[in-house]
Amino acid sequence: MTDVELPITDHLAELRSRIAWMVGTWFIAAAASYAWAEDIFAFLLAPALDALGGDEASLQSIAPTEIFFTYIKCALLAGFIFSLPMTFWQMWAFVAPGLYEGEKRFVIPFVFSSTLLFAGGAVFGYSIVFPIIFDFFSGFTNEFVVSAWTMKEVFSLTTRLFLAFGVAFELPLLVFFLAMAGIVTARQMLSFTPYMVLVVFILAAVLTPPDVVSQFFLAVPMLVLYLLGVGAAFLVGRQKQAKEHEEAASSELTSDA
Numbered sequence: 001m002t003d004v005e006l007p008i009t010d011h012l013a014e015l016r017s018r019i020a021w022m023v024g025t026w027f028i029a030a031a032a033s034y035a036w037a038e039d040i041f042a043f044l045l046a047p048a049l050d051a052l053g054g055d056e057a058s059l060q061s062i063a064p065t066e067i068f069f070t071y072i073k074c075a076l077l078a079g080f081i082f083s084l085p086m087t088f089w090q091m092w093a094f095v096a097p098g099l100y101e102g103e104k105r106f107v108i109p110f111v112f113s114s115t116l117l118f119a120g121g122a123v124f125g126y127s128i129v130f131p132i133i134f135d136f137f138s139g140f141t142n143e144f145v146v147s148a149w150t151m152k153e154v155f156s157l158t159t160r161l162f163l164a165f166g167v168a169f170e171l172p173l174l175v176f177f178l179a180m181a182g183i184v185t186a187r188q189m190l191s192f193t194p195y196m197v198l199v200v201f202i203l204a205a206v207l208t209p210p211d212v213v214s215q216f217f218l219a220v221p222m223l224v225l226y227l228l229g230v231g232a233a234f235l236v237g238r239q240k241q242a243k244e245h246e247e248a249a250s251s252e253l254t255s256d257a
Helices: 008-044 046-052 066-082 084-098 107-138 151-168 171-180 186-191 193-207 212-256
Strands: none
Touching: 008 046, 008 066, 008 084, 008 151, 046 107, 046 151, 066 084, 066 107, 066 151, 084 107, 107 151, 107 171, 107 212, 151 193, 151 212, 171 186, 171 212, 186 193, 186 212, 193 212
C-alpha cells in the first residue's frame, strides 16, 4: 500500500476515467448486441411464454414504440452482461493503489470470480426460479380472466429478477474481501447470521415481485452464499494468523541474532 496521498481532484479524475471506460464498453457492447435484440428477447422471455402455453403463447404490445424500445433495452441488458469483465477490472484498478502488494495479485481472480458469480446467479434464476415464478402468476387465469401479458411488463420483471439474482450471487465475494481487508472476521459474521437472515429477506422482498415464492427463492441462496463467504473468511483469518506467527518468529530470531 502506498503512503503517498493524492489530492481529491486526482481521485475524482481517475474515478471519472474509470467510469468512462465502463460506460463506453457497455454502450459498445450494447450497440453490437442490438443486431440480435429479437433473439435475446426471445431467450429471456422463454420462461414466461412457456408458462402461458408454450409455442402457441404470445405477448401483447399496446404502444406504437413498445417493441422498438423493448429491443433497445434488450441490447442494453446484453451489453451490460458482456461488459462485466471490464467493469470489474476498472473497479479493481480504482481501489488497487490503496492495497498492499500481496493483495494486488488478486486482480485476475477477482475479475474472473465476480463475473462468474454474476453469471451463475443469472443462470440459476433463469433456469430454475423464473419458470416457477411465471407458472405461479399464470395460475391465476380462470374462466373470468385471461392472461394477456405485455412484452414491456414481462421484460421489466425478467430484467429485474435477472439482475437481482446476479447481484445477490456476488455476496460471497463481498464477504471475502471484507475479511481480507480486516474489516470483519469470520467469528463476527457468524454471530451476525440471525440478523443477516432478516436483512436478506428484506432485500429479497425489495428486489423481487410482491410474492412469497420469488422472495424465498432469492433469499435462501443468498443465505447459503453468505455462509460460504463466512467459510472463506475463516480461511483468510487462518492464513493471516499463520503469516503473523511467521513474522513474529522471524523477528524474534532476528532480535536474538
